[in-house]
Structures are given as structure tokens and as C-alpha cells.
Amino acid sequence: MATRIEDVAAHAGVSVKTVSRVLNGYANVRTNLRARIEASIRELNYVPNASARSLAGNRSYLVALLYDNPTAVSSYIMDVIVGVLQACKETPYNAVLHPFDAADDLAARIDGFVAQHRPDALVLVPPHANNAKLLQRLHELDIRYATISSKLRESCIDIGFDERKAAADIVSHLISLGHQRIGHITGLKGHGARTWRRSGYRDALRKAGIAYDESLVVDGDFTFASGVVAAKALLDHDRAPTAIFAANDDMACGVMREAYERGLSIPGDLSVCGFDGTPVSQLISPGLTTVRQPCREMGCAAVESVLQAIRDPAMSQQERLPYQLQLRGSSAAPGKS
Amino acid sequence: MATRIEDVAAHAGVSVKTVSRVLNGYANVRTNLRARIEASIRELNYVPNASARSLAGNRSYLVALLYDNPTAVSSYIMDVIVGVLQACKETPYNAVLHPFDAADDLAARIDGFVAQHRPDALVLVPPHANNAKLLQRLHELDIRYATISSKLRESCIDIGFDERKAAADIVSHLISLGHQRIGHITGLKGHGARTWRRSGYRDALRKAGIAYDESLVVDGDFTFASGVVAAKALLDHDRAPTAIFAANDDMACGVMREAYERGLSIPGDLSVCGFDGTPVSQLISPGLTTVRQPCREMGCAAVESVLQAIRDPAMSQQERLPYQLQLRGSSAAPGKS
DNA sequence: CTGACAAATGCCAGCGATGGCATCTTCGCA
DNA sequence: TGCGAAGATGCCATCGCTGGCATTTGTCAG
Secondary structure: OOHHHHHHHHHOOOOOHHHHHHHHOOOOOOOHHHHHHHHHHHOOOOOHHHHHHHHHHEEEOOEEEEEEOOOOOOHHHHHHHHHHHHHHHOOOOEEEEEOOOOOOOOHHHHHHHHHOOOOEEEEEOOOOOOOHHHHHHHHHHHEEEEEEOOOEEEEEEEEOOOOHHHHHHHHHHHHHHHOOOOOEEOOOOOOOHHHHHHHHHHHHHHHHOOOHHHHHHOOOOOOOHHHHHHHHHHHHHHOOEEEEEEEEEEHHHHHHHHHHHOOOOOOOOEEEEEOOOOOOHHOOOOOOEEEOHHHHHHHHHHHHHHHHHHHHOOEEEEEOOOOEEEEEOOOOOOOOO | OOHHHOOOOEEEEEEHHHHHHHHHOOOOOHHHHHHHHHHHHHHHHOOOOOHHHHHHHHOOOOEEEEEEEOOOOOHHHHHHHEEEEEEHOOOOOOOEEEEOOOOOOOHHHHHHHHHHHHEEEEEEEHHHHHHHHHHHHHHHHOOOOEOOOOOOOOEEEEEEOHHHHHHHHHHHHHHHHHOOEEEEEEOOOHHHHHHHHHHHHHHHHHHHHHEEEEEEEOOOOOOHHHHHHHHHHHHHHHOOOOOHHHHHHHHHHHHHHHHHHHHOOOOOEEEEOOEEOHHHHHHOOOOOOEEEEHHHHHHHHHHHHHHHHHHOOOOOOOEEEOOOOEOOOOOOOOOOO
């Protein structure tokens, strides 16, 4: 039914093996022959059969993206996915998405997944990227992988950005506007992001010589609802902050909701900053000041690095991508309407 | 390296073929044998190699999701993706995402894709779902597919929901609140969604006996920016509407932005409704009244139907899924603060 | 108990590509 | 001009599994 390599070989008058060489980019094919074969390929509209290739070559041309939370894909993951797909587009590799429930014993389930699909490489995002047992197992299985995280672990391929500094930057922005009492809503316990962003918050205060006030730091869990609850607490404070830095955009929206309910004007009565740069940050009014995480770029870079590592197995690489402060209407000098 | 079917056969003391029968769910295997083989499979942690299976069986166990707009995955697509992945999880099938630029000549490019991956089924979302040339080519190639659209074409598998009625419902909601002058911002020309939603808008007006006023209908293109522009036009109208129904949530956010800039209160001075039920509709303040499209459910249903059609090739099926009106703070009786 | 038929099981080829090795060219240099 | 090495090309086995058909086992009526 479809064209096979054999057809191409016959059409070009060469052996199957030579066509295979051209397909796989081997050097030792005479220039004119290569041209003839390439012409035949185009003419016959030949595309190699992925299954046969994978079976014979013991390569799958598959890059698997493992992520958590199969029921609600965050815009974070979405953006990473876009980057991954984009990076694959330029290569013979294809992406497979695989939601893996973090609750499961991943280290055990990964074997089945690998046996079935034999991906040539994996890309892991948090929290899997920080699952030591999983990484351990991947080493045992000798599978190349890239992690996307801000940990920047050595001896692996790890793509990230400087979350701590980004958080510090955004808080410094608030300080430069004149804010002295700045509240912070943290992320979910156990997530690296929680720690990095809170550390950045403290860094900025320290740098500005502002005393750290523990009562201005409230636990959140990255959800909108937790942002609302935390905002209530902060706004009920007897010396309420004039600005709030939420550890992500959803919680910042929660703060804006609570401000709305109380009739507080933003940024007149309260400045609000988020983190992530999700679509909502642009759509909400006023626009939300935030940090855009380079999600797409990280997805892209992860795939590129890990594919490069297939060619040069010795490679290990840590890469920090640039982030962007996005200053919008939700932050302004305190007390200004 | 990994376990093969041969190992399982040896372990269970049967032929490879019999193991294959068990794997593929053939009926004619004696019960005790089947149990023994299943035990061996579990014990050895055996998972069939997908490439070999696909090559030998001329089936790929792949469902491909074709979508447009590779640079910015909309939350619509993302939700469909979640549904598709979810539906695959229960089956031996896997999903492959394939962004296809609508600008390209799809009907031509599809051949290469099919030759390479031999997906057993395709799922198409708009605008590809309405690309007649593409569908034609798929018929020629004899590839099963499901479309997700509200067109509900006969003789195909088509999953959708009643967009027109949903739009009418939401406008009726505004009317029931007491609004008489209701503006509408349309979707992008050429999109079915534009037509259906506008028709629903007219249906609701007609049903309520409100004259259709063309000057209250302004072109948009589904983007936030176009929402802002359209809102300016409507609010500058010498008899400005008291409510605006935007054909999607992003444009509704644009309306809210323009209201914010003008110091208009929502819903006090202006009620706003969107369409889609994207995450932003919950995060924004006040919450946006909208229609939640059953995206995830549609993705799920599309896969289920098309896989069913593989078993029963004669099947064709149209399914309309329920949508949900989500009434939130952005809509209220006119003139009420 | 036997024969005939149905059900269960096994054997072997083949899916479409690549890898290893054998063979054939080409080319440089004595 | 001839020879050897390097480079180009081809042949055949093989990857792990399923399909078709042959063979074995089981069942039941006569």
C-alpha cells in the first residue's frame, strides 16, 4: 500500500541499504548517487515507517514528556509541551505525552512504559524532575533524560531559570516603588518553587535593609482559593501590607478577588504581584505584574539538549534561561490612586 | 535486554502464539492456560514492544490528534488533549499530538504523516475538522477519524455540543435579568463558532421579542485586543448597551479591561458574558458569566467513538454533549450597583 | 469404542527497516 | 602500470510480534 524503502531503491536503481544510508545521514554515499536517491524519495513521497525503523534500529525516535496531574493540565505544563513539540518539529523525533500520577510508585511504573515504547529520551518536569527514586531508576535503565527544574543538578541535563533571583527582582520592583510592608503568599509545601520564591523575597528585603516580618508571610498552596484565604489574613493584619507578592499568578488573582470584595482599588490601595506569567496575567484588569517563566523555551531547550546527548553521551549540561519581569498595572507606588 | 514474548512463552510453557492470543484478547484459549500465561506476564513484568506489534499487526495503537496553531496552544485545545489522553489511558492506544499549520496544504501533508506513523485513528478539532479537502483525503486513504465540531456532519463520527443553543441560553439569561440593549462581539470570520454564537444571540432576542439592532453587533476575532476595540465601539454608541455578550472569554476580558479603563463598574454599569469557560473566567474579578464547553468530554468521547468504529467499521455517530451555563458575578440586573 | 468435527495450540513466514560483514570501486603512489 | 588501502555499495540476518494454516486435542453422537 504505502511506499517502502524497497520501492525507492528500485526507482533509484540502488540497493535498499544505500537508501537507508541516505535516510540516516551516513557520509559514505557518492554525491550523485545521494542526489538521485533523494530525488526518488521526493518523487515517490516516501516516508520511512516509524515502527519498522524503531524495531530494526533499536531506536524509537520518541521523546517522552512525563508530567503529573493528568486531570488538569496547568498552563505551565501546557507551555512546556508547546516547547517540546516545537523542538521535535525540526528533528526526526516525535513527542509522546505521558501523564504519570505522582502518587503512584513511579520508579516501578516507569519500567513498563520504557519497555513498551523505548523512548530514546525523557523530559521530566516538577515534581517528577525532583523524584530521586525515579531518577535513580532511569540511571539503572540507562535512559537519557533531561529535567526541567530550578535545582540545576550536576551531572545531568537540567534546564531551569533563576527562580530565586526572579522572585527577588519582582520584590525589589515593589520596594523601588516605595513599598516597605510587603506581604508574601507562599507556594505549596514540599515544592522547590515555594522555597526559591520565598528565599528571593527575603533576599530583596535584606538587600533593601527592610526587616523580615514573619507575620507578613502566609502559607498558600498555589490555588486561587488559597490566595483568597491568605489575602484575607494579610488584609486583616493590624498593620496591613501595601503590597502582596504571591508565589504564583493564580494566588495573585485570589488576592485581587479579595481586594475586589472589599472594595479596595488595585494598585491604589494595594499592589499585587504574581509569578509565572500565565495567560490570565494579561487578561485580568488591571494587568498583573509578574515574572514570565520561560516555559516554552525550557521545553525546547530540554529536548535539544537531550537529543544532543544522544549523539555525545558524555554530555551533561546545566542551562539557565532568561526570565522576564512583566510590569503591568497591578503594581504602583503605595497610597496612589 | 527487556522481556520478550518468547520469554513469557518459555516461562509459561506454551507457544509464543498462544501468549500473543492472550495479549490480543482472542477467545479460544483454555481458561487455565490463559490464567497461567497472565501470571507469567505479571511475574516477568512483560509489556509488548509497541514497534514490533505495530509492524507485524499493521496496527499502530496510535490515535493522532491534529490541531492548528503550533505556537500558542489555546486552553480549548489543551482541554481536548487532556480528554484524549484520558480516554487513551484505559486502552492499549496511545495519543500522538500533531500540530499542523492550517496555512499549509494539509491534504497533501497528511499523506506523509500517515505513511510515517500509520495512526489507527485521527481526531480533528476546528479548523481542521471543517477542512473539506482534508476530510476528503482521509476518506481516500481510508483512515478512520472523528471530528470535534458543532456541525454534526452525517456519515462521520462527530462530537460536539449545541453551540447555538448555548449562546441563546446565555443571552436569555441576560434578558431575564432585565437587559434590553445587549451588545454582541462576534468571533473571527470563517469560523463556525462565529456563526453559531451569533445565531444563538439572535435566537434569544427573537424569542424575547427584542428587535435585532445591527449597530449592537461588532466584529471581533477571538483575541483580547479585539475585545477591547469592540468594547470601545459599543460603549461609545449613543445608546450604549447595558450588557455585552462576547463570543469568547478572552474578548469578554477585553470588555472588562475597557470598562476598567473607563471606570465603569461591572456588573453595576455593565454586564458582561463570555463563552468557553476558560480558566480565566474563574480567576478574574468579578467572576465571568460564561458557558463551559465540554472540551475534555469531547476529546474523550471522540477517542472512544473512533476506537469503537475500529471494531465496528460501519459505525457513524453524532453526539451532542451537555454544556454548562456558569453564572458568576459579571452579570446582574441593569443599573444595579 | 470409534469416527467426525470443532476447538485449542503450534509452526513458520513476513511486516519494513537497519547492522554487520563481504564485495566491488576508486584512487594514490611506487 | 599495478597494487593495496580506503571508500562505496550490496547481501542477508535480524529486531519482536502477529497472521495464516497445519496439527493436535477434546467432544459427542452413533
